[in-house]
Amino acid sequence: MSRSILALLLIPLAATALPAQAAQDKAKPKKLYCWNDPKSGRTCSDALPPDQVNSARDEFSAKSGMRVGEVDQAMSADERAEAAAAAAQARADKAAEDTRRRTEQAMLLSYPNEEQLKRVFDERTSIVDNSVDTARYNVASLRDGLVSKLQQAGSAELASKPVNAKLADEIRQRHLELMRQQALLQSFEQQRRELSSEVQDTLQRYRELKSGSTPTG
Template identity: 60%
Template sequence: MMRKQTPWLALALLTLAPAALAQKTKVDAPPKKLYCWNENGQRVCSDALPPEAVNYAREEISAKSGLRTGEVNRTLTAEERAQAAAEAAQRALDKAAEDTRRRTDQAMLMSYRTEDDLRRVFNERTAIVDNNVQTARYNVASLREGLISLLQTAGDRELSERPVSAEMTQNIRLRHAELVRQRQLQASFESQRGELDIEIEDILQRYRTMKGSLPADSAPAATTP
């Protein structure tokens, strides 16, 4: 006849299980830390981060060792995020422009044997801008003379106590507005002309530098027109 075994081992395991589980939970629990931030000019530290301080810059400090374990920057405002995005985009554009410039420099060396060959590339652009400048200057001078004539006529009519017609008043206004526009165009074209001179000189300087750095036997071959 078999004896019935007392489940002492099972009872022991059941007794120890909660303690072991508690010990494991204690071991696995994340280490406590303090949060420190500035609020209204005062340094504040707490073992819990209140909702109003979530967006503040803060330090994280180990409650056990007292050493700093981390740092969190403050949350950027919408304007600051937009500014950061714009700056990142500008950096990308600058890098792309620099890459394009390097490729352009290499192509320039391969395409133009002499500086005179390179200068001829700019002749057409220079001629177009010069023509725009001269046309704007002519238009400004012409409009100015016409406006002076109209103003003199209107002044003579007023001095002789004759009314200035609505049509003449409108013509004076329109001619003045067009004169202002043509002056703006003239200033823009003259600015473009100055910038073009700077651009040409910069490219020529780069070309001379690159040509000077090439070995004598590696000069680019002349291109066939």
């Protein structure tokens, strides 16, 4: 089929489409757009300028004058990133809450009574207490040894004798080990405090869940 014949066949179709499109455009309700322009202030028009497409605006019916819609200002790249981060945080919070609920349900199923739950915590508490006691012993032992070495060094200096390199190195090494053990002791003691708080909170929550899951009457 030649292009001229094809063009003749398409003319009636185009003629039919144009009135249909015109009728469709005519059927759309006319709107008024109002926005805050930085230069001219509050501005309204029946046509939205291209430079205001991303601006916040109110939309009104041109026929009734009634407000029919509102469009927020388009977000900047930073605002979109912030919104995405907030949405991700919300999803993470929901996932954490779901995990907490599953954990609580598993706790109810795993420990039919409070005594069995306490035994689990007693085992953990015993392990942490042993770590605390060991660290305290090491700190005390190292401190006593360091004091003894310092006394030796002090006696040598009082006698106007130089502190030999071996003794000075022992003092330095014992001091470093003492600081390391003190840091370990502080860490273990912090774990013990946190565990004590966790035990109280968990037992309290367990009692609440048990109370809520026990039929009344």
